[in-house]
Amino acid sequence: MxxxxxxxxxxxxxxxxxxxxxxxxxxxxTYLGLAAALxxxxxxFFWIVTTSLKGNEDxxxxxxxxIPSSPSLAHYGRLFTRSSGLxxxxxxxxxxxxxxxxxxxxxxxxxxxxxxxxxGGGLLSTVLLVxxxxxxxxxxxPVYLMYKTLGLTNSYLGLIIIYTVVYIPxxxxxxxxxxxxxxxxxxEAALIDGCSRLGALLRVVVPxxxxxxxxxxxxxxxxxxxxxxxxxxxTGIETKTMMVLVTSFTSGGTDMFYGEASASVVLGVLPxxxxxxxxxxxLVKGLALGGTKG
Amino acid sequence: xxxxxxxxxxxxWEPFAFASPSLxxxxxxxxxxxAYAFYLSLQNFDLSTGPDYQFVGVQNYTExxxxxxxxxxxxxxxxxxxxxxxxLELLLxxxxxxxxxxxxxxxxxxxxxxxxxPMISPVMAAMAWRMMxxxxxxxxxxxxxxxxxxDVYFDWFATRFLSILAVVLVDVWHNTSFMMLVLLAGxxxxxxxxxxxxxxxxxxxxxxxxxxxxxxxxxxxxxxxxIRMIDLTKLFGLIxxxxxxxxxxxxETLAFNTYLVGFNDFRMSYASxxxxxxxxxxxxxxxxFLHLSRTRETRAAA
Numbered sequence: 001m002x003x004x005x006x007x008x009x010x011x012x013x014x015x016x017x018x019x020x021x022x023x024x025x026x027x028x029x030t031y032l033g034l035a036a037a038l039x040x041x042x043x044x045f046f047w048i049v050t051t052s053l054k055g056n057e058d059x060x061x062x063x064x065x066x067i068p069s070s071p072s073l074a075h076y077g078r079l080f081t082r083s084s085g086l087x088x089x090x091x092x093x094x095x096x097x098x099x100x101x102x103x104x105x106x107x108x109x110x111x112x113x114x115x116x117x118x119x120g121g122g123l124l125s126t127v128l129l130v131x132x133x134x135x136x137x138x139x140x141x142p143v144y145l146m147y148k149t150l151g152l153t154n155s156y157l158g159l160i161i162i163y164t165v166v167y168i169p170x171x172x173x174x175x176x177x178x179x180x181x182x183x184x185x186x187x188e189a190a191l192i193d194g195c196s197r198l199g200a201l202l203r204v205v206v207p208x209x210x211x212x213x214x215x216x217x218x219x220x221x222x223x224x225x226x227x228x229x230x231x232x233x234x235t236g237i238e239t240k241t242m243m244v245l246v247t248s249f250t251s252g253g254t255d256m257f258y259g260e261a262s263a264s265v266v267l268g269v270l271p272x273x274x275x276x277x278x279x280x281x282x283l284v285k286g287l288a289l290g291g292t293k294g
Numbered sequence: 295x296x297x298x299x300x301x302x303x304x305x306x307w308e309p310f311a312f313a314s315p316s317l318x319x320x321x322x323x324x325x326x327x328x329a330y331a332f333y334l335s336l337q338n339f340d341l342s343t344g345p346d347y348q349f350v351g352v353q354n355y356t357e358x359x360x361x362x363x364x365x366x367x368x369x370x371x372x373x374x375x376x377x378x379x380x381x382l383e384l385l386l387x388x389x390x391x392x393x394x395x396x397x398x399x400x401x402x403x404x405x406x407x408x409x410x411x412p413m414i415s416p417v418m419a420a421m422a423w424r425m426m427x428x429x430x431x432x433x434x435x436x437x438x439x440x441x442x443x444x445d446v447y448f449d450w451f452a453t454r455f456l457s458i459l460a461v462v463l464v465d466v467w468h469n470t471s472f473m474m475l476v477l478l479a480g481x482x483x484x485x486x487x488x489x490x491x492x493x494x495x496x497x498x499x500x501x502x503x504x505x506x507x508x509x510x511x512x513x514x515x516x517x518x519x520x521i522r523m524i525d526l527t528k529l530f531g532l533i534x535x536x537x538x539x540x541x542x543x544x545x546e547t548l549a550f551n552t553y554l555v556g557f558n559d560f561r562m563s564y565a566s567x568x569x570x571x572x573x574x575x576x577x578x579x580x581x582x583f584l585h586l587s588r589t590r591e592t593r594a595a596a
Contacts (some may be wrong), residue, residue: 109315
């Protein structure tokens with residue numbers, strides 16, 4: 001082998017080595033960065049869950065007990081009994097489930113009308129989007145006064161009505177997308193066979209776009225579950241939701257009642273965990289237009 | 295002549311009938327209350343003095359805009375929170391999106407895990423952090439003491455500066471992942487060939503980022519920033535739990551100030567006027583957002 005050839009081989013080898021080292025360094029830094037992000041974004045959840053399982057002795061210990069020494073569900077028990085947590089958890093479930101169903105039932109035909117017949121033209125879509133962006137604070141004063149006159153404050157019905165209607169614009173917007181992807185030919189076949197429009201929608205379209213409906217339903221559920229302003233103004237002692245319950249623990253100042261407070265946070269974020277994993281593919285779409293906000 | 299089954303079956307009233315349940319409900323529960331609020335904003339309805347009220351014209355609006363220091367304070371506080379929160383969320387979100395965009399088998403699981411914070415309610419996020427900021431039992435003071443970073447139990451809400459810092463931090467924690475998700479989707483729509491071509495031409499990673507990634511991501515960034523800006527303008531739940539506007543009203547935001555005027559002072563008319571000012575701000579931001587997202591769509595289609 002000539003000297004020149006040996007030289008070239010050496011240079012190539014060195015270059016590959018350098019390239020490899022660079023890639024390892026880049027990969028290493030990438031995973032380091034992502035690990036730091038995971039710690040920052042999930043650390044608080046870890047701390048809240050462990051805090052809710054700690055006994056009182058762990059709160060006072062120094063160095064701090066990051067892992068509960070004798071984990072117990074005692075704080076959850078106290079939250080359910082002493083603070084009526086079970087009732088408020090049930091309220092949240094009830095209100096969110098019914099609002100979710102109502103929003104779906106009302107929005108589907110509207111979305112169908114927009115997707116199939118271009119009902120309202122571009123104007124209706126724009127109006128729906130503007131309504132979607134409307135701040136809740138703009139509605140709460142008139143709605144509160146109306147509800148007081150109608151006797152709807154401190155009632156499940158009142159909360160369900162406002163949650164359902166406020167969610168319609170987003171549900172319609174998302175459903176229109178799913179319906180546009182649905183092939184018209186299948187519907188045409190049903191119509192030729194003598195199906196009515198409503199019949200075709202319910203018996204042909206709904207079963208096929210069921211996954212899309214589930215996506216909208218889950219977003220509606222989480223948005224209603226998370227809503228706070230309407231809940232804090234319109235509910236009373238019997239109809240409070242989890243979001244209102246959790247704020248009641250702040251009255252103890254910066255060192256509040258940690259056990260029950262952390263247990264209520266764990267219960268309050270539970271649905272979000274489930275939905276985040278179920279809806280992975282749709283998160284961008286849903287979050288973009290405030291799908292998780294009531 | 296062949297007539298399509300759809301046309302044959304078409305009845306004039308059907309589109310309207312299908313849409314009407316939503317339209318009726320929206321009219322009754324959103325449009326009517328909005329009109330009622332506008333009517334109220336022109337009266338002097340104050341529940342703390344009594345149920346009677348009179349027409350006062352635009353007096354509530356002129357009072358808010360010309361004389362109400364607390365309202366302008368809330369405008370300023372909102373701006374002071376929005377600025378740093380947006381910058382940090384954009385930079386962090388873009389950084390994490392770029393890291394996740396590198397090919398990796400762990401991407402789906404990492405994305406799903408990082409996406410959890412924006413799914414939870416602002417109230418829950420604020421509550422978790424309020425406990426972490428807790429003086430004696432909070433994670434932050436305890437960790438700081440254990441590592442020797444601080445030597446006293448620190449009160450993280452003692453001053454205006456610290457409180458705003460805390461609000462910004464919690465909002466960054468809560469919403470950076472939203473920014474990350476939108477930007478990651480934008481990054482993945484950029485064709486790989488562009489990077490391959492740049493690499494063949496000897497462009498460095500930084501040059502590819504500056505001349506390919508950023509220009510193609512420009513509108514996605516603008517749209518994401520607008521969405522966050524609209525959301526932050528309505529900031530309420532986080533403030534309610536984390537600081538309740540304190541210390542001394544220095545973290546009262548637009549929405550929180552309006553809530554206090556309405557449900558602490560019971561000045562219904564004045565609160566309605568304030569809420570209309572918020573509507574105005576949000577409407578302007580929404581129109582900018584609509585314009586940007588349409589520009590982005592036409593660019594993408596072209």
